[in-house]
Amino acid sequence: MPPAPDSTAVHPAGAELLAEQEHLAESRRQLARMRERTAAMDAAAAGDWVSREYLESTFALRMKQLADDPTIPLFFGRLDMVSTGSTTEAGSTTEAGSTTEAGSTTEAGSTTESWHIGRRHISDPTGEPMVIDWRAPVSLPFYRASRTEPMGVGLRRRYGFQHGRLTAFEDEDLATGRVDEFSAILEAEIERPRVGPMRDIVATIQPEQDVIVRSELSRSVCVQGAPGTGKTAVGLHRAAYLLYAHREQLTRQGVLVVGPNASFLRYIRDVLPALGEIDATQSTIEELVARTLREQNPRWEVRGEDPADVAVLKGDARLAEVLRRALWSHVRTPDESLVVPRGARRWRVAAYEAEELVASLRERGVRYGAARAMVPQSLAHRVLVRMELAGDSPDDRVQNAVARSKPVKDYAKALWPAVEPARLVWRLLSDADFLAAAAEGILDADEQARLRWSRPAKSPASTRWSLADAVLVDEAADLVERTPSVAHIVADEAQDLSPMMLRALARRSSTGSLTVLGDLAQATTPWATRSWAEALAHLGKPDAHVEQLTRGFRVPGEVIEYAARLLPHIAPDLEPPTSVRRSRGELSVVSTGSTTEDRVVEAVRAAVVREGSVGLIAPDAGLDEVAARLSAAGIGFAVLGDAPADELATEFDAHLDLVPASLAKGLEFDHVVLLEPAGIVAGEPDRVTGLRRLYVCLTRAVTSLVVLHAEPLPEELGSPAVRAH
């Protein structure tokens, strides 16, 4: 059993512990004072209603940020800095009684600063900090300082808590180099049973993770990381860090977190609010592009499905050029002149002149819609030139009137018609000739045939749009009108995105940056990316740095080694992951023969009486049967993926989750019972994808993994050199 946080007292409870507890109590009082002060602020003092509304929402946000959950510690660490040239005093400042105040303490003539590091900044009435935000520059050494590079830190202290009560602390004396590599409090945090949705790791971010968390806003970063290495955690903490470091810009321009599915988003959605950040939008790629569909018709949703080969083709980046050509093919070459009657005169713009005008608008490289909006004014300008040549002296008002006149509007419309993005895609996928013209030299005849719907709907409104179709509509919409960009996107499980999906993220971060998280070994979509270089090129950030994380915090050694047997078959170029977990874990692989029924119920019963969450992962096809079996045995459970969108994370509050293999990605459970590996492999269109799905499922366990199989195990797992029940 891992030690509980309160059993790790490196220092005996005494005056020192009391002093720390008093600092915590005082911090709570000061936080309450800050809250009261905010509550007393009156937005009515604002001069006008706009300012008043703004102030009210600012106060409401501030109140949320100042909320105090007594079960969440206000600080988790402390740094005692040494003044330059002095390396010995920091340790001595931790003597009883001298630590109750943050800030400077003077001892034996040497000045040291002492900072408590926590989730948010708390100060006393004089403005002296009681707790420093973990994201402030002062806090950086808490995460990075080491014996070889102490960064001015004399002492680093970590606290152990139980239910919000400070019960222990342990010190590293970086000044003298007396550093124990092993931290019981750190380990207790990593070993803590998982219950409910994902939680933050702010107290224990590791140096290699912190480098990513605090990288510059302007830098796009790509993290290739084995299962459980903290990619999701790092991505969310980076979002929180950037929101702190560039508050104004990011609040204005937005931060977007993109995850693979709604269950996953429900799993992670409490992390940012727990860090005081509510200003990030969390969405799936499907939801992002469905929004574009809805902008064209509020009733449209993603409802259709494509066969894998069609979805792969629709996700191919070549489609971007096909769409571009299809759209711009709407611009006509004029075959007659424009005639504008005005008073007794008729003004004429010759066809060749209009043609020049179209050519020059094309060359400007602006969006189709923006260029289209310029056509009437450009035509009117030509008319004005004519008028001037004839001796008139028309002004801007005349030009505007001409631009708005019916002949000009009709001529412009014929020359440069409005195009609805969804209609463009509908026509491309329905009309063989139209597709052939746009795809010539890009897609061969077979590909064109594969792309076309076999039974096209009569109109865009009656089309059952698939996810890949919606991504095409999203691309088309951006060709017509620029998609607004946010300041930063965190894209999780990015290995599963098609080139066209990556482009959808690229346009949403065209003026911003990205944190791209993923694992090529966990790629399970038929359109998944083959390499990060390729993905980053589609994301428009070819120079982004690729970092590798291989130290796993979730999966214990015995389990990760078992899963890693699949790596040579699914991602031979990747480094095998290691586990930082002290516990080697519990792995059982059990052949159930024909007695599957009893064994499943038995394994689940054995798991649910233990501490922590339990996930029963089963092939999607067999889910209903397993659910029926559990119900018959009287075992309560929630089916993952069933939670209504607007309900709180009920799925993850259940003690036992029944998890379809296709939804296991990104999640974790203390105890996993995994049914029928061969069935999980067979559930995918090809062997490699099947093995990758299995790899994902095998790497969800924090403590124990029981694999039950009636069918032979996939041979890639090798001989079961693991104990059976």
Ligand SMILES: Nc1ncnc2c1ncn2[C@@H]1O[C@H](COP(=O)(O)OP(=O)(O)OP(=O)(O)O)[C@@H](O)[C@H]1O
């Ligand atoms: N520095 C850390 N301290 C404590 N726990 C950590 C740390 N880093 C990661 N963890 C924990 O390890 C687990 C795995 O983290 P996370 O889900 O972010 O990994 P991942 O790389 O995204 O995994 P996957 O590839 O399976 O989606 C989580 O429970 C997370 O809280």
